[in-house]
Amino acid sequence: MIINRTILTLEEFRKQELRMLPQATGELSNLLRDIALAAKRVHVEVNRAGLADILGDTGQLNVQGESVQRLDAFANATFMTVLQRGVSCAGLASEELDDFICFDEEICNQSKYVVVLDPLDGSSNIDVNISIGTIFGVYRRLTETESACDRTDFLQKGKNLVAAGYIIYGPSTMLVYATRRGVNGFTLDPSLGEFTLSHPDIKCPRDGNIYSVNHGNYYDYDEKVKQFIGSCQYGTNHSGVAYTHRYTGSMVADLHRNLLKGGIFLYPATAQYPKGKLRLVYECNPFAFILDIAGGQATDANLDILNIPPDTLHQRTPFFAGSSGMMRSFSKNSFSRNGSSSSPVVKSPAS
């Protein structure tokens, strides 16, 4: 039997996509190449984390007041350097930076795009070898090229995203990349040093039986969330399958599994995080965009995440995301024991 190992590489995929978009300048494609390069560099360090002297924290706190892990700082510096040198974006807003930065150099200012980034999400899991990830989104600038980018370029609604994706550093390192043309997953082949197309045209199953939430905060949750969790613990899904709980404390890992297998992820408001813990601009919007393209949905329990206008770069939001059927059950309160129901979330077409 001939084993067909000629899986499309990311480079070949980029070239074929470009050929199908004759009007494209290739800048977004080059930006994807840069993101992949930075991801490979972070992959090397993450995979050495247990061996090299790179575990632990820097002793510094980020703008969120969270302890900055040494790998957080490394990932942020790596993406910043690669994106600036790749001259395919005009600036960056990152979880690890207090404010956005403009790569205010003549050649970068000619770029049409800016990037929002969580360089290494779930980093508290690094020391215990649980999958972590990078999350990114790409906006077309509102400001004119040739000039420096500004805050308005980064504070756009998620529905304006041109592309979004994540890298999961797990048993294998995968880059999942979404544009309006679809969601595709690329697995890093370490023997080649190339990302190869392993999950073409990813669709989120309409229904699933996985629910992901931190039960440790249960008594903080509002009644609607508690009722939904109860319906998962005691009920079955539309197909009559009992639910199972999966929660790693790493949103990239939890959302990646639910994207592929179907499921719902919930991070409601809590006493510690009254506006939710997850950040709208560089965590929730990119995942909401990916799910929207893959047929899933993401809300703050009332509004479509993609339609929430960001006020500040680091603002937080309650976040409920996953299979459309499960999200409908959650939003329509159709699981309610007393038969009450609230108006379903109106899914605004992401323009």
Ligand code: P6P
């Ligand atoms: P908790 C990681 O710190 C993170 O930002 C997400 O990756 C993850 O889903 C969430 O926080 C976990 O938070 O409060 O459940 O530990």
